[in-house]
Amino acid sequence: MKMRQAITQVAIMVALLAAMLTGMPMSAGAQGWVPGNPSYYNGVAVQGQCVVFAGNYAAQVLGEPIPSIGQFHPYNGHSGDSQASDSDGAHWIWDDLRLQPAHTQRIANDGTSYPQSQDIVVWSSSVGLGYGHIAIVCNDPTSATTVQVVDSNWKSDEKGLLHALSGLNNVLGWFRHSSQGAPPNPTCAFTNPAQDGVQVTSPITVSGTDGDPGSTVAGVKLFLDGAGTPFATVSNPGPTWSASFNPAGYAAGTHTVTLTVTDQAGATFSCSRAIMITGNPAGSIASPSSDGAVVSGLTTISGTDGDSRSAVASVKLFLDGASSAFATINSPGPAWSVPFNPTYCLPGSHVITLAVTDAAGTTFQAAQTIAIRHIVCDLDGGGTYDMLAQNSATGEIAYWLTNGYQIVTAGTIATQSTDWKVVGSPDLNGDCHPDILVQNAATGEIAYWIVQNYQIVADGTIAMESTDWQVVGTPDLNGDGKPDILVQSKTTGEVAYWILQNCQIVANGTIAFEPTSWHIVGTPDLNGDGHSDILVQNVGTGEIAYWILTGTTITGDGTIATEPLQWQVVGAPDIDGDGRPDILVRNTQSGDIAYWLLTGTTITGDGTILAGEPLQWQIAGMH
Numbered sequence: 006m007k008m009r010q011a012i013t014q015v016a017i018m019v020a021l022l023a024a025m026l027t028g029m030p031m032s033a034g035a036q037g038w039v040p041g042n043p044s045y046y047n048g049v050a051v052q053g054q055c056v057v058f059a060g061n062y063a064a065q066v067l068g069e070p071i072p073s074i075g076q077f078h079p080y081n082g083h084s085g086d087s088q089a090s091d092s093d094g095a096h097w098i099w100d101d102l103r104l105q106p107a108h109t110q111r112i113a114n115d116g117t118s119y120p121q122s123q124d125i126v127v128w129s130s131s132v133g134l135g136y137g138h139i140a141i142v143c144n145d146p147t148s149a150t151t152v153q154v155v156d157s158n159w160k161s162d163e164k165g166l167l168h169a170l171s172g173l174n175n176v177l178g179w180f181r182h183s184s185q186g187a188p189p190n191p192t193c194a195f196t197n198p199a200q201d202g203v204q205v206t207s208p209i210t211v212s213g214t215d216g217d218p219g220s221t222v223a224g225v226k227l228f229l230d231g232a233g234t235p236f237a238t239v240s241n242p243g244p245t246w247s248a249s250f251n252p253a254g255y256a257a258g259t260h261t262v263t264l265t266v267t268d269q270a271g272a273t274f275s276c277s278r279a280i281m282i283t284g285n286p287a288g289s290i291a292s293p294s295s296d297g298a299v300v301s302g303l304t305t306i307s308g309t310d311g312d313s314r315s316a317v318a319s320v321k322l323f324l325d326g327a328s329s330a331f332a333t334i335n336s337p338g339p340a341w342s343v344p345f346n347p348t349y350c351l352p353g354s355h356v357i358t359l360a361v362t363d364a365a366g367t368t369f370q371a372a373q374t375i376a377i378r379h380i381v382c383d384l385d386g387g388g389t390y391d392m393l394a395q396n397s398a399t400g401e402i403a404y405w406l407t408n409g410y411q412i413v414t415a416g417t418i419a420t421q422s423t424d425w426k427v428v429g430s431p432d433l434n435g436d437c438h439p440d441i442l443v444q445n446a447a448t449g450e451i452a453y454w455i456v457q458n459y460q461i462v463a464d465g466t467i468a469m470e471s472t473d474w475q476v477v478g479t480p481d482l483n484g485d486g487k488p489d490i491l492v493q494s495k496t497t498g499e500v501a502y503w504i505l506q507n508c509q510i511v512a513n514g515t516i517a518f519e520p521t522s523w524h525i526v527g528t529p530d531l532n533g534d535g536h537s538d539i540l541v542q543n544v545g546t547g548e549i550a551y552w553i554l555t556g557t558t559i560t561g562d563g564t565i566a567t568e569p570l571q572w573q574v575v576g577a578p579d580i581d582g583d584g585r586p587d588i589l590v591r592n593t594q595s596g597d598i599a600y601w602l603l604t605g606t607t608i609t610g611d612g613t614i615l616a617g618e619p620l621q622w623q624i625a626g627m628h
Contacts, residue, residue, distance in 0.1 A: 113178040119149040124179040126154055128170060140168065149173045193266045193276035201279040205252045211237070212247035213264060228263045252282045290359050296374040300347050307342035308359060323358045331486055344435050346486045383628055384439060384459065390578035393441065393626035395427045402427060404459060409580055412615055418459050430626030431479035431488035433508060439628035444476050451476060453508055467508055480528035480537030482557055493525055500525065502557055516557050527577035529586030531606055542574050549574060551606055565606050575624040589627070596620050
């Protein structure tokens, strides 16, 4: 009977202790811990702050104030031992029942360590027979001899007392919360960005966790670069949280995001993460400013990346989906501009695509549709071709302005030595007005004259070549929108090219070897692919033929007509303004200047521009 009663009392004690340590609801009969009158330990009043702390701790961590268990004194039934004299309540709890709440660590007293502040200690009033005690360490021990506990023992007249557990001789062990604190401290941690140096170009979600579900977080705040005001605040976030961060308005470069986590007691824990703010190039075309803009001559295409924080590595512009860019700018900065010459484009709708590549290699694209109205980069900007004529007797170089079918104005540009022969009128400086290419028949020197307002304003030398090489055209052979030079050997018939950059030869090659009877007489775009082809005439037979070029390779040919030998082709301008080349011819007997209208490579009309022009006036160029 006595044994059964003792076991019943122990069962009640264990249930109460489990409720106390795990935070399970107490039974209706369990009373909250109400400290009694001040007690004394070595003459010092100890009921007070330490006792109140113990009660608060129990309420926060265990979920219930320390219960008043009463005067339970188990003294029989120690497992495996028939002698009642060597058992007490502490051994029942610690040895036989092996109680360990899920959120605690069970630490046995092995004589090598000692409890820490806020540990729950299981101890006995004596080594042998004695009362079992459950107590909370309320000081900050520095050794096994300095541990002090506030008691919630099983004897009601001792609860709330301060005890010194000198040497821990009667202590069986202690329970410690898994975070080794009460309440556990929040852990300051980022989950996004997950590491330092993450590149941020657009709004992101910054997130984190306190890392300890037992902690109670009151608030989370996020600061940038030590600012006094947080850019985000989350109140009562729970164990995980997130907030939005928008990098707009912040300078490019490395920035520090600082996270502060505050617990219910007001303690703050901080950590930080370094981020790299950059901008995405916007890839916008500023000019032309809208789709459908009419481009009728040399124009400037400009744009901006729209975000001064971005690092733009290059800007490229493509026309109508071409694989090769017609303009490239490396390291352009936030704004850029390039010239665009529509001379080699057919009239109609065209798409300019902008590709902006940032320093990381990411490309952003934008497109603009433009309407190209056909225009010749002519002398007066009137939109129709003009001609240069040279007097072989006096060296005078004149201009003839046309309306397409008639010469309407004429004037003199310069008078030079008759050794200098005009061999072309390309736009060498990109102003959409023709300049003059000349070759010295005596020395072979090839030079240029820059023309503005019908006056020569600059000049220079391109090359010194054998007089055997004759300049026969100035097409754009590499697709950069700028003229190159086509030459032909008078002795071998070889047709070669020189690629120009800034009026300097940077590359050369051979296109074909042809009989010397075939003379190159023009370089129009005959198949409408936006690239120059070659028009040739046989001076022995009068046959007029064409060579279709892909780059600098002949990929097709054919015959346009065979005419009497006195009719010599002198150019291939657009006579009727349809955006396609026609043919201009000169009669070497009468001096007449006439035209043949072409549809593709078929003559569909003809007429006379000027009749009976003196033969010393030779047509030397047109643009």
